[in-house]
Amino acid sequence: MTEITANGEKRLVLASGRAHPELAQEIAKELGTELLPTSAYDFANGETYVRFEESVRGADAFVIQAHPAPINNWIMEQLIMIDSLKRASAKRITVVSPFYPYARQDKKHRGREPISARLMADLYKTAGADRLMSVDLHTAQIQGFFDGPVDHLMAIPLLADYVRTRVDLNKVTVVSPDTGRVRVAEQWAERLGGAPLAFVHKSRDVNVPNSAVSKTVVGQIEGRDCVLIDDMIDTGGTISGAVTVLKNAGARSVIIAATHAVFSDPAAQRLAESGAREVVVTNTLPIPAEKRFEQLTVLSIAPLIARAIHEVFDDGSVTSLFDGRS
Known part of the structure; x- marks a missing residue:
């Protein structure tokens, strides 16, 4: 099964991009579930295609994607996954980006520079994400860039x-x-x-x-x-x-x-x-x-992320994972 049920109603779904499947598998194992069967490949011109092979209607979906080089490819794949889940009627979509992309571009040092970390948050939101989860953000202010709940996990x-x-x-x-x-x-x-x-x-x-x-x-x-x-x-x-x-x-x-x-x-x-x-x-x-x-x-960071996902799914307290530290 690719789902966990709670109170006979809620359904947890874990979807993973192709950047770091080993970590996603570890997280799924910690949660006692399996990853959502997914078809993903690249066309000859570099465009990415993603399709989930099972229904996600009404599900609490978590989209796991690491961002190693080439980072832009994996960002685009994750955005497409979010859009696919949204159009497939997932009830809530949480982005799980252990390493937040473009985190070092969180402010302007000189004129005419972008704030790319803010742009990433806007892209996630526009694609359909309701919540964001990441580990050790480069600066705490990035939490304020996303218009929704942000779970800032600490290693x-x-x-x-x-x-x-x-x-x-x-x-x-x-x-x-x-x-x-x-x-x-x-x-x-x-x-x-x-x-x-x-x-x-x-x-x-x-x-x-x-x-x-x-x-x-x-x-x-x-x-x-x-x-x-x-x-x-x-x-x-x-x-x-x-x-x-x-x-x-x-x-x-x-x-x-x-x-x-x-x-x-x-x-x-x-x-x-x-x-x-x-x-x-x-x-x-x-x-x-x-x-x-x-x-x-x-x-392995998998146990920490799995515990956070479990708390979010059960509407518990993610803050409790930090022993009261903020």
Whole structure:
């Protein structure tokens, strides 16, 4: 069956795009259900075709899609899936985008720039989405871009619980890669027993994409196990540079922890050669075999997403998943 019934009336349907079928299968398994049978393929000119093979009339539908490269293809597929569900009379449609596309374009730095993260929210709404679910948005303000409920899930408990087993809690320091992540670093520090904080000062040229230079570290990290945290790793240049800064400042070891493993080339090589003892990420994005390396640990985000889907379906509290944290 591809549905769960509650009170003999409600029906839950999980639909998945083709970007990350392994994650969708894990989520379905956690929920004790199966994915909606779907036909999806591309025409010769690149146009995408989607058709669901079972009725979704009156269903509470969740559309799961990851957004690795080529990101625009997977965005379009997800929008088409939403439109298909809407036209097939699904009662409610929730977009499940673990890695929110275009999240870094959330504000204007200069004149005549778009706010593409807002455009994505508008596209989801126009296609027919009623609700949005994502993990560790690049900035919290993105929640306000979507005209409807937004479930902002957090991977900190998953990542921090694992990291706790890998460090000496009496000698650990949480390091933010820049001043903008200090609030998140504080949440990490709380979960690691009140660990002290440090941050890496870096500079960025707004005219050059994927370019930031780590310069100095502010905070006491000499002889300590440093947990370097971020929401995503793209090309790996910034985070690898931060590892070098920390090691040069006397850090005993460095563990990198991030939610989204974008891993655009040459990220895997940079991380493998960075000197970090371990790189811990989640599977919000697929990581192909050629981008995996010895120090990499991948934790599954599927249980968290499945619990959130269950709460939404049962009209429960998604906030309860965060132990009261916002």
